[in-house]
Amino acid sequence: MDPVSTLPVLLGLAWLVPLASFTLIVLFGPRMGKAGIGAGYLATGAILTSAILSSFSLFFVWIPAYDMPEPSHPVAADSAHGGAHEAEVHDEAAHKEEHGDDDHGEQHAESSHGEHDGGHAHFDKPEIAGEWYTLGKFGSLRITIGYYIDSLTVMMFAMVTFIATCIHFYAIGYMHDELHDYVDHEVTLEDGQHLHRPGRFHRFFQYLSLFCFSMLGLVIAGNIAMVFVFWELVGICSYFLIGFYIERKSASNAANKAFIVNRVGDFGMIIGLMVIFATLGTFAFGDVDADGDGTPEPGIFSQVRSPENDYALVVPDGVIKAAAASEIAKGVEATPEQIQSWREDMEPGGVGRWAYWLMIIAGVGIFCGCVGKSAQFPLHVWLPDAMEGPTPVSALVHSATMVAAGVYLVGRFFPFFVPEVLLVIAIIGCITLFVAATIAITAVDIKRVLAYSTVSQLGYMMLALGVGGWSAGVFHLMTHAFFKSLLFMCSGSVIHAVHTNDMTHMGGLRKKMPWTAYTMLVGCLAIMGAGVPFTIGLSGHYSKDAILAQAMSFEAANPMLGWLFYVAAAGAAITAFYMFRLWFLTCAGEPRDKHRYDHAHESPKVMYVPLVILAVMAVIVGWSIYGTPVGIQKLLEQARPMGILTTAHGALLTDLVHPDEHLSHLEEFHVASTWYATLTGLAGLGLAIVFYGVRVLNPAEVANQFKRVYKFLVNKWYFDELYNVIFVKPVLLVSSRVADFDKKVIDGLIDTLAIGTRMIARLDDMIDRYFVDGLINAFAGWTYAVALWFRGAETGRLRQYVMFIVLGTVVLFILITFYLSAPLAPSLSTLEGRP
């Protein structure tokens, strides 16, 4: 099948099916089956359809249609790496079989020519860009519904729809309480009663469907403006879902918090969008032939990294022109030569420098949006609170998909980011991963532990992207989606059984709910990155290794920034520790709350079957498809934006080096980082066993010993308090002052005006009543009288009627004689205005 024509249709359908489901549920939700249970089936059916379409697109359209990129030959062209090492190529043998030695040699030769050549210069990234519909055109600004499809898009589709399908099934079981009248035990009314309300089963699935539509729209979006629209749509879905139990104060607060914090990030994003549009004049990612003249207009990516420049990042002409606006205003021609000379003018105050700054502003602006959505430091505070939503929501929206959208966007926009921006991303990611991981150690709410774990893992992804590991970061996004949604669903299953989130009330549940406990164990192992070094491992094993390897390669290139790697490695240990702490506290040991333990039971099949499926996926997604070299990593290589596989240098921070990602495959880094990952993971696991497994150490005592640290961590580094003091309080103060001013001054003024108006109105009323009305009434009475008189003329007597004919004619004629007797000739024409 021709992917260029079929994929937009298939994926477009997969995208729109949930919208149809949403629309139907909005219209007929409460009437679908008993208590709206049909809404659940409809939404599940819709997302299942999407999943089938997406998987079909991936396995039967995309993979057969496009060749995988050839195996790489990393060449340490950069002096920073010291001597070149023997390339470690996973399937070198296969490569040799496929290509003759000549070909091989030629590639080597080419690689050694150019600095920008990472060995992939031959491979053209397959991508399909186009537009479905133009919403509007305002001058040069075109707002369109478009698509940009590469293997990343297709994979995201498959991943999102697959996980969403599992979670929809799971949610049918999880939300069954909502099928009848619901008693919310967490809401106490004024009269001391718990809140009774009708179930909202259909509403939950209505939001889920809207969310799926929005998320898929975000993934398939062909331009950054469309991304922004769906970005906000997933935001609003998240808001609805966090606030699903709207009567709970905590839930509505959390929803507001999530929404407002995200707006802070979006503010930056809008600035980025404006810079991009003002300088590049387009929102489109890919090259789309919008005006139909046969030649596609360059999108953002090909403006930044044009084929003419070997896909190297060059500040585009549009940005240069914008930066040189004052020069152009002076009358300097913006010829190509002039632009080139401006571009090279990197002195402080020079045009090229200013243009470079514009690139940084745009990049950091876009990244700001990602910081909000992906809960990165310092905007990470909303995600743990978002756990107020139902657990399926946490699993789908707040771990696997929506929060990963930030990472996805950084990945998508990667070609645009100059090294300085990447450094910002790396630092933010690194801080996030560490802060969140430490908080997770002390949290006792099972969902909060997972939430902080999510934040921390997102930090990992950002770090990976920031140090130049494009495929490592996105790979981790994929694997993380599977095991984190698995973990959340396991926790949901546990909560469903024991009706509490507090881990201190759990324990020993593996005997009561084996399916949940052991699938959860698989999730923990996957997130820890368990595996036999260099042989085989769970999905997390591969992605985490890749991240650490890239970080290590980055460290070697920038010794000053080495701490990024060490923090990441330490984070790996902490990750293993808190994950197994969670598992031991819930599933192992003795039950701490006898009552709850006795009532616990395994969840229904509709809930644990998805768990098993996801557990299997969490194990295998890192592997290649049996018998072929095709795996996520391969597909990601195929999706890698053109020109990023190169060693990049900062223009402002000239010492900054982003090493070619393939250099991380060098044995020097690969082997070492694998050991680092394995050992830190085992260390964390060991600590967890020591504390919570065999209980050699009592956690309470240790906490007591490090009382201050413990308190600091329990209070989540005091972020909420800090924000409360520096943002919330001042805002409340100012707003109360403003309200006072409004109430006293402005309202007073308005009241005075109102009194005045009322007096005038009263006067008007008098005039109206006695004068105008009198006149009108008189007129109406007169009209009516005339009308009745006219009626009287209609006597019905035929003789009179005939008389009237004669009379009428005569009267008319008499009238006309008056007209005629006026001086006839030329003066008549005055009526017509003729000269």
Added chain:
Amino acid sequence: MSLYDLMHSLTADSMRSVGGFEGELVLCATIVLILLLRIPRLTSRIDSFYVMLVGSAVALYMAGPWHPVEQPSQLFTGLLINDTFTVYFRTLLLFFAVLFAIFTRISGVPDRDAAPDVYALVLGATLGMCIMASANNALMIFLGVEMASVPSYALAGLLKGRRQSSEAAIKYAVYGAGTAGIMLYGISLLCGVLGSAHIPTMGVRLAELLQPANLEAGVGLDTHMVLALGGLMVMVGLAFKLSAVPFHFWCPDVFEGASAEVNAFLSVASKAAALALLARVAIGFGYIAPPIETQAEEQVALFNVADEPAQQPETKEQEAKPPAEEEEVLLVEEPSGSAAAFSPLADRAEQIAALAPARDYLAWVLAFMAMITCTFGNLAAYGQTNIKRLLAYSTIAQAGYMMMPVPAAMVLAGSNPAAAQGAIQAMVFYAGAYLFMNLGAFAIVAFLRNVLLSEEIEDYAGLIRRAPITVICFSLILVSLIGIPPLAGFVGKFQIFSALVQAKLWIVLLVAGLNTAISLYYYLRVVKTMTIDPEPETRRPVSMSFIPGTYVVLVSVPLLILGIWPESLNALARMATGQLF
């Protein structure tokens, strides 16, 4: 010209003319068929409704606007004219005939025995109306009016058993006869003075008579009064057909006496034809239409049997004229050719300019009549308790509105023919919208009569709870008759008002505006009665069945559609008026 040549050219002309007369011929055939079918016992079983429906549909197909008329052509030696204006009104009338047939079938009046008679009469009247719309000769005016009127008299007496009905028919007939007589007198006066019955020729003669040189010299002043009287008398005949004040007296009585079905026919078809004729006469005497290029010269020459008498007034003038002026007038002699060639004023623009007094006169008479018609109709509708009577006055008032663009066009024609065309276009549009409004209104009255057995407004009280769709449609129609957006009535009225503004007929505009305000009261009173008033307890259960309801909806929905997207009908109206100026 030998007799043979004459016969030959006559035959050729007739054969050629048939092409533009197919619709009417189909109507004739249908009438004959309906009448013939009654005679043998076997065929008398055939329901004449189907014959009527098929006949009018075929006629509509033959005459519809999908056969484009590139050039106006004179038919039958100039008796009729076939141009886009004719096509529009013929389409309107035949379309109405189709709708009307369906309407009578649903409402059940006439019953099967009376149906062949009624349908034959209706088709005959429609034929007359088509002739009215295409009249190009003073005699055809009279013939058309009578052909349309005489069957109408009989139709008014359709309800044989009812005394009121018979009385209405008698009144209608006598009144009609009176006005017809006056009109015929007027026609004879005009033809006598102008020496022709062919309207374009009469227009040219009139221009010649009224040319500034003659007026200044005082030539022919004695004929002016005769002309004015003749024109007025023709107007009387038209005013009767339009039910314009003061020749409207028949209207309320006839409408009350006749059945609602007949009312629908009289108020829509008869009025549309009368309007078309009014526009034709006004333009014929107040304006010189563009010359028809492709016409065979022959036939004009042929019909100019009136050529000889045409010389008479001229010779008279020549006698009366001081010798000094003679040369000027002697420029006349151009032997044959198109109508324009008769005039000493060879230039069409000069002719048009010369007709200014005639236009002023027509504008004056028509504006005056329109204003009082409108005002009277609206005021007299106030106290009515019978819905048919109320609608009768409503049609009088609507006729007033529809007449208004004609004086506007007369005022504008001399200086700005495009604007004049716009004015007539407004009238044409309104006539199209009016078809749906009044057909819908009377259809609802008829259907409600079948259910309620009453035509009193008070019996409609609270009907919305029983027949919501019907009431909503009726309200829609009434609101459209007032002229409130977004309905077709508003668009039509707006166009009429804007024509008045362009013509600077401020007084007429003021009167029309005031009348719209006045009309709110009695139209909305009906709506109020149907929706707000409580239901009378004694009323028997009311339920509208499906088919009448559907018909009502189908007839009233176009009002909304045309109100929101008026362009379709507007384009037709523009097409219709394109060849007039």
